[in-house]
Amino acid sequence: MTLLDRRLITHFDWALAGFAMALFALGVVNLYSASGFRMEEGLSLSSFYRKQLYWGMIGLGGMIAFLVFDYRHLRMLAWPLFVATVLALVATLLWGKTIMGARRWLDLGLFNFQSSEFAKISLLILAAKLLSRDQGKLGWNQLLILGGIGLVPALLVLKQPDLGSAVTLLLILGGMALFRGIRGSVLKVAALLVPAALPLGWHVLHDYQRQRILGFLDPGNDPLGAGYHIIQSQIAVGSGQLWGRGFLEGTQSQLRFLPEKHTDFALAVFGEEWGFIGCLVLLILISLFLLSIIRTAAEAKDGFGCYLAVGIFFYFFWQILINMGMVLGLMPVVGIPLPLISYGGTSTMTSFCLIGLVLNISMRRFFFKK
Amino acid sequence: MHLNRDAEQQQSPKNGLLLLQLLVLGIFVVFTLRFWYLQLHRGQEFADRAENNRIRQQQVYAPRGLIRDRNGVLLAVNEPAYALAIVREDSRDIPAALRRISDWLDMNHDLLQETFEKGRPRIRRFEPQILVHSLTFAQLATIEANTMTWPELKILTKPRRFYPQGPLLAHVIGYVAEANEQEMNADPNLTLGDSVGKKGIEFTMESSMRGRKGARQVDVDAAGRQLGTTMLVPPEAGGDVRLSIDLELQEFVDQALGEHVGSVIVMEADTGQVLALVSKPAFDNNMFVSGLSHADWALLRDNPAHPLQNRAIQSAYPPGSVFKLVIAGAALTHRIAATTDRVFCSGGLRLGNRLFRCWERRGHGWMDMNQGLVQSCDVYFYTLGDKLGVDRMHPHAVESGFGVRTGIDLPHESMGLVPSRDWKRRRFNEPWHGGENLNMSIGQGYMLTTPLQVARYTAALINGGKLLKPQLLADAPPDILGELPLQAGHREFLVQTMVNTVEGSRGTARRIAKPGVRLGAKTGTAQVVRLMSEFERAKLTDIPYHFRDHAWMNSFGQRDGRSYVIVAMVEHGGGGGSTAGPIIKSIYDYLFPDPPAPPETDEALDPA
Numbered sequence: 001m002t003l004l005d006r007r008l009i010t011h012f013d014w015a016l017a018g019f020a021m022a023l024f025a026l027g028v029v030n031l032y033s034a035s036g037f038r039m040e041e042g043l044s045l046s047s048f049y050r051k052q053l054y055w056g057m058i059g060l061g062g063m064i065a066f067l068v069f070d071y072r073h074l075r076m077l078a079w080p081l082f083v084a085t086v087l088a089l090v091a092t093l094l095w096g097k098t099i100m101g102a103r104r105w106l107d108l109g110l111f112n113f114q115s116s117e118f119a120k121i122s123l124l125i126l127a128a129k130l131l132s133r134d135q136g137k138l139g140w141n142q143l144l145i146l147g148g149i150g151l152v153p154a155l156l157v158l159k160q161p162d163l164g165s166a167v168t169l170l171l172i173l174g175g176m177a178l179f180r181g182i183r184g185s186v187l188k189v190a191a192l193l194v195p196a197a198l199p200l201g202w203h204v205l206h207d208y209q210r211q212r213i214l215g216f217l218d219p220g221n222d223p224l225g226a227g228y229h230i231i232q233s234q235i236a237v238g239s240g241q242l243w244g245r246g247f248l249e250g251t252q253s254q255l256r257f258l259p260e261k262h263t264d265f266a267l268a269v270f271g272e273e274w275g276f277i278g279c280l281v282l283l284i285l286i287s288l289f290l291l292s293i294i295r296t297a298a299e300a301k302d303g304f305g306c307y308l309a310v311g312i313f314f315y316f317f318w319q320i321l322i323n324m325g326m327v328l329g330l331m332p333v334v335g336i337p338l339p340l341i342s343y344g345g346t347s348t349m350t351s352f353c354l355i356g357l358v359l360n361i362s363m364r365r366f367f368f369k370k
Numbered sequence: 371m372h373l374n375r376d377a378e379q380q381q382s383p384k385n386g387l388l389l390l391q392l393l394v395l396g397i398f399v400v401f402t403l404r405f406w407y408l409q410l411h412r413g414q415e416f417a418d419r420a421e422n423n424r425i426r427q428q429q430v431y432a433p434r435g436l437i438r439d440r441n442g443v444l445l446a447v448n449e450p451a452y453a454l455a456i457v458r459e460d461s462r463d464i465p466a467a468l469r470r471i472s473d474w475l476d477m478n479h480d481l482l483q484e485t486f487e488k489g490r491p492r493i494r495r496f497e498p499q500i501l502v503h504s505l506t507f508a509q510l511a512t513i514e515a516n517t518m519t520w521p522e523l524k525i526l527t528k529p530r531r532f533y534p535q536g537p538l539l540a541h542v543i544g545y546v547a548e549a550n551e552q553e554m555n556a557d558p559n560l561t562l563g564d565s566v567g568k569k570g571i572e573f574t575m576e577s578s579m580r581g582r583k584g585a586r587q588v589d590v591d592a593a594g595r596q597l598g599t600t601m602l603v604p605p606e607a608g609g610d611v612r613l614s615i616d617l618e619l620q621e622f623v624d625q626a627l628g629e630h631v632g633s634v635i636v637m638e639a640d641t642g643q644v645l646a647l648v649s650k651p652a653f654d655n656n657m658f659v660s661g662l663s664h665a666d667w668a669l670l671r672d673n674p675a676h677p678l679q680n681r682a683i684q685s686a687y688p689p690g691s692v693f694k695l696v697i698a699g700a701a702l703t704h705r706i707a708a709t710t711d712r713v714f715c716s717g718g719l720r721l722g723n724r725l726f727r728c729w730e731r732r733g734h735g736w737m738d739m740n741q742g743l744v745q746s747c748d749v750y751f752y753t754l755g756d757k758l759g760v761d762r763m764h765p766h767a768v769e770s771g772f773g774v775r776t777g778i779d780l781p782h783e784s785m786g787l788v789p790s791r792d793w794k795r796r797r798f799n800e801p802w803h804g805g806e807n808l809n810m811s812i813g814q815g816y817m818l819t820t821p822l823q824v825a826r827y828t829a830a831l832i833n834g835g836k837l838l839k840p841q842l843l844a845d846a847p848p849d850i851l852g853e854l855p856l857q858a859g860h861r862e863f864l865v866q867t868m869v870n871t872v873e874g875s876r877g878t879a880r881r882i883a884k885p886g887v888r889l890g891a892k893t894g895t896a897q898v899v900r901l902m903s904e905f906e907r908a909k910l911t912d913i914p915y916h917f918r919d920h921a922w923m924n925s926f927g928q929r930d931g932r933s934y935v936i937v938a939m940v941e942h943g944g945g946g947g948s949t950a951g952p953i954i955k956s957i958y959d960y961l962f963p964d965p966p967a968p969p970e971t972d973e974a975l976d977p978a
Contacts, residue, residue: 178386178389179386179389179390180386181385181386234408234416235416235419235420236420237405237408237409237416238408238409238412238413238415238416238417239413239416239417239419239420240409240413241409241410241413241414241417242409242410242413271405271408271409275409276405276406276409276410276413279401279405279409280402280405283398283401283402283405284398286397286398287394287395287397287398290394291391291394294387294390294391294394297387297390298387310386310390313390317393317394317397320397321397324397324401328401328404328405328408329408330400330404
C-alpha cells in the first residue's frame, strides 16, 4: 500500500501521460501564437501562454496528488464531496465574483475557482460509486436517483448562468449510464419523453442562449454574435488549407474577430496555422488519449475504478466533441473549452487532476492479483 | 488498510467498452471529414475570403434624447459631428500616422500620443479608436483627402450635444462628456469615446436619454479600405425629456438677478413644478462636451465665485429670520405660546451672563406673535427658543423638510443641517448649551438650509401643508413626500403673518406689495461673520463685500387660482428686503402683468 511498492512504478501508464503532455504542449504553443506577440497588440495576450505554463506546473502537482493515494478511498468520500460541491455552488451564486456578467467564480484568495468544474469531479465520483454497487441494465429507480443527483448541480450551474457546464454535467452522467446499459423499455419511454421535454428546456434558457441556438441554425440571421462567430471560425480553419499558414502567421487573418480565441476558439487558431495535416495529427493524438482512458477502464480491477475511468472518459469526450463541433460549425456556440488545449486555470487543473486519477486506477490494477 | 469490500472482480460491461471505442472512432471520422471539407474542399475559397474581403463590426451611435422646456422649446440638441479615429491594425506605422495628424490638425503631438496610449488597452486592434472628437470642416476635408494613403484613419459620424442657451440653464441641464474609466467599468454598455451625462438632468435622466447603439458590418479589403457597409442593428434613439422650466421666465429671472451672486427659484406651490431655477455665476456647459482642456478646467474649478456650484440646491446657508416661521409653528404645535401671548422687547435678552441682542437696538416694545413675525423681532423668538429647546425644535424642523434632501432630480443635492444634541456630541464632543437654543430660534448658529428647502417649505404653507418633491420634469405628477407638522389653523396664521409682512406698514417686505395679488413674504439675513463693532452701524456699502450678510427672501403670490413660490438668496446682499425684494417684485410683475406700478420711493434699509 505504500508508494514504494515497485508494482506501482512498473504499471505506470506512460502512454496516457505522454499523450496528455503532448496535447498540453500543443495547447501552449498554440496559445503563444494566438497571443500574437507583435509589439502593438492592444489587448495583449502575450502573458496567457506563460500563465498557462504555470497552470500546467500546478496541474502536474494536482496530477501527482491524485495518484499517490489509493483511489478506492474516494468511495467513502463520494457523498461528502458531493454535498460540499452543492454548497460551493450555492455559495458561488450568493457571493461569487461576477465576471462578464456571470457568477461562476469563487475567489479563494489564491485564484478564482470555477465551482462548476469541482462539480464535474465530485459528480462523476458519486455516479461511479452508485453505478458500481450492482450490475445489470439500469431500471427506472436507478435512473431516477442518478437523474436527481445530476439535476441538482446542473440547475445550480445553469443559474450562474453557465449552460456549457450544465450540459456537460448531465452528459457525463448520461454517458456513464449508457456504458452500464439501460433497459430497453426505459429507453423507449425516454425516446418519447426527450422531444416532449425540449420546449420546456427552451423555456429555461436565457435569451442569449436561445439566440445562439437560433444563430447556429441560421448563421446569416444572427449578425450580432453567435452566427458571426460560427462563420468567422470556419473561415479561419478553412483558410489553413493543407499545410496551414505557418506558426504565428494565423494572427494576420480572421482570428481578430474571435473574441475568445485563446479560450473557446483555440482550435480555430490551430487549424489556421497548421492546416489539415496539423489537425489530423491533433485528432490522432486526441483519439489515442481517449483510447488510453478506455483501456484503463477495461483493465480496472473493480467496478468503482472502471466507472470512474468511464466518467473521466466522458468528461474529456463530451467537451472535445462540443468544442470542436462548435469551432467547425457543427454545433451551436456554447462556452465549453477544449480540455488541455484552451487557456484556463480551472479547466487545466481539473484535466490534470482527472488524468492523475486515471493513472491512479491503472497503477493499482494488479492489487488483488496476489 | 483493507479495501476488499468490492473484490467481486466485476467484469466491466463488454458492450459498454465497445460503445466507448465506437464513440472515439466516430469523432475521429466525423471531424476528419469536416476538416477535409473546410480546409481542402473549400479551403481556397475561405483563404480568399480571409485575404481579400474582411468583415468588421462597428458600432453606430444612437442619437441622445432631446431636452425641451415646458412649452417645447429645445434646450439640448444633437448636432452632426465628425470624429477622427485610428484603426491600429490597418497601420504600418502608427507613430508616423500620429505625427501626420498633429501636423494636419495643428495639435500638440504629445497630447495626441497620450490620448492614443491611454485609450489603446480598451480598444481592439481592428476597432476604430477615437483620437479627436469634433473636427472642423477644414480639418475634415484634409483628412478625407488623405484616407486613401492613410487607410488607418477613419472618419466616424458621432452626434455631438449642443445647448443653445448655454450658461442660462447649465445648472439644471448639466452636461455630457466622455465616459471616464470608472464609468466604463461600472457599465458594460459604455465603450471608449462614448458620452455620458455628468451633471444635472443629463446625469439623472441618463438611462432614458441614452438610447441604444446599433451595429453595422463594414467590409474592408486587405489594406483596410472600406468596400461597403450594411446596417445590422439600427440604433435606437433615446427618449426625449420635457422639463418643468419655462424658458422665457428663466431668462427673465436670470436678468432680474443680474450680476448678483446667488440663486432664485420659482415654483408652482400646488404641483412642485420648478418653473425657473437660476444660480449665478453660471458656466457654459457647451465647454465640456468636446472635452475641456486642463487649463480651462482649472479656471472653472478654482474660480473663487464657484460657477460650477448650483447654489439653489448645493449651497446651504443659515436661514436667518426665514426660520422664525418654523419656530413659531413649533411653539404653536407644542402649545408653548399662543398667538396672542406678548413679549416685551427692550432690544436684547439676557441669558445667564450673556446679552442676546435684537437687531432693533431700540427695542420693539410689546409684541404678539403676529408682530413678532412681521417685524422679525429677535427677542420674541429668543423667548420661544428658550422655552422650546433643541429637542423640540429639531424634530419639528426636520418634519418641515429641513436637514433632509428634497429629492429633486439633480445630483449632489445638499441636505443642509438641523443641529441636535446628538449631532453636537458627535461633531464637537460637547454638550448643547442653552444659548444655542436662542441662536437656533432666529435661524443662526449651526442651522443651514438650501434655497430649495425654503421654497418647498413655503409652498407647503400655502398648498394645505403638503411637502412636495420639487419636480423638474413637466410630465411628472405631484409627488407628496410629507406633511407639515402643523394644524390647519396654525398654518393659516403663519400664512397671514407673511401677508402682513408685505402689507403692514412696518413689514420688512412691504416693498413687494402689489395691488390685486395676494402676496406674502419673509425676509432673512444669513450672518456671514459676527460683525465687528466698527461695522455695526455702518451703511452696507461701507462694509467689505465678504463681510456682508447674505440676503434671503421667501415669498408666495396668488391670483386667479394660480399660486407661485419665489425664493431668492443673494450672497453678501445685506438685509433681505432691500436686495432680494426688488428682484422678487419684478418677477411677480412678470408673472401677474398689469398696468405698471408707481415708481418706488422707499429707500429705507431694512436688515431683517
